[in-house]
Amino acid sequence: MDSASASASSPEAEEDEPGLAPPARMTTVSRHYFGGASSEHDHALRVDIVENIEEDYGMFVWPCSVILAEYVWQQRTRFSHSRVVELGAGTSLPGLVAAKVGADVTLTDIAHNTEVLNNIRQICGLNDANCKVVGLTWGEWDEPVFDLHPDIILGADVLYDSAKFDDLFATVSFVLESSPGAVFITTYHNRSGHHLIEFLMVKWGLKCLKLLDGFSFLPSCKADSLQGNIQLVEIALEKAKPK
Numbered sequence: 732m733d734s735a736s737a738s739a740s741s742p743e744a745e746e747d748e749p750g751l752a753p754p755a756r757m758t759t760v761s762r763h764y765f766g767g768a769s770s771e772h773d774h775a776l777r778v779d780i781v782e783n784i785e786e787d788y789g790m791f792v793w794p795c796s797v798i799l800a801e802y803v804w805q806q807r808t809r810f811s812h813s814r815v816v817e818l819g820a821g822t823s824l825p826g827l828v829a830a831k832v833g834a835d836v837t838l839t840d841i842a843h844n845t846e847v848l849n850n851i852r853q854i855c856g857l858n859d860a861n862c863k864v865v866g867l868t869w870g871e872w873d874e875p876v877f878d879l880h881p882d883i884i885l886g887a888d889v890l891y892d893s894a895k896f897d898d899l900f901a902t903v904s905f906v907l908e909s910s911p912g913a914v915f916i917t918t919y920h921n922r923s924g925h926h927l928i929e930f931l932m933v934k935w936g937l938k939c940l941k942l943l944d945g946f947s948f949l950p951s952c953k954a955d956s957l958q959g960n961i962q963l964v965e966i967a968l969e970k971a972k973p974k
């Protein structure tokens with residue numbers, strides 16, 4: 732996660748209307764357009780996101796999320812009848828796009844982080860998206876993780892803290908094991924060539940099915956406001972169990 736690129740990810744943030752009482756928090760609503768020219772006047776889908784830049788990492792639309800959401804949109808026929816789980820969803824832009832194109836979506840974030848989870852519920856309401864919202868902390872084996880059987884796991888900017896990699900991949904591997912044929916699609920800031928992904932694949936018995944430069948499929952109007960070396964990788968179990 733690059734804080735330098737953070738401010739560029741909310742192209743049309745609008746501050747709350749000033750009222751008699753000052754707002755308790757710096758809440759904004761950003762608008763994200765998909766299809767057509769991906770502009771305010773020419774788009775097929777608009778998703779509105781409530782953000783709070785002063786709060787948690789999970790209260791902000793990070794650039795990796797913009798890129799993963801665009802990928803979901805461009806691959807929408809693949810997503811339209813799939814079961815999708817988003818890990819570390821934060822403001823949940825990719826999962827919301829999946830829901831809007833017809834996927835059955837579960838949005839998850841840290842189980843005890845009620846502020847982020849409540850914000851996700853608010854965003855689902857704002858976009859009339861019928862998603863399940865579930866507390867799921869990586870590496871913890873509470874009930875929700877046993878009920879997940881997705882076709883596709885999404886994760887935007889979830890590879891940002893190496894101290895959390897083992898917990899994240901323990902959860903990803905468990906869900907892949909319990910969901911034959913499932914894949915994990917994640918976008919991340921590439922700071923190590925491809926060594927990090929190679930290391931994680933070997934360590935967790937996974938294989939890389941696809942590796943894309945995140946900017947290679949992004950419309951220029953979105954690419955212009957983002958920075959960094961963001962990769963998209965699609966991962967599956969090395970030894971897939973039969974469906």
Ligand SMILES: C[S@@+](CC[C@H](N)C(=O)[O-])C[C@H]1O[C@@H](n2cnc3c(N)ncnc32)[C@H](O)[C@@H]1O
Pocket residue numbers: 732788789790791792793794795796797818819820821822823839840841842844847867868869886887888889891895898
């Ligand atoms: C950098 S933010 C990315 C948020 C969102 N996916 C995006 O790209 O805009 C990382 C997200 O991972 C979540 N997260 C961090 N540690 C976690 C853990 N141990 N279990 C589950 N989620 C976690 C955070 O709450 C946050 O929403």
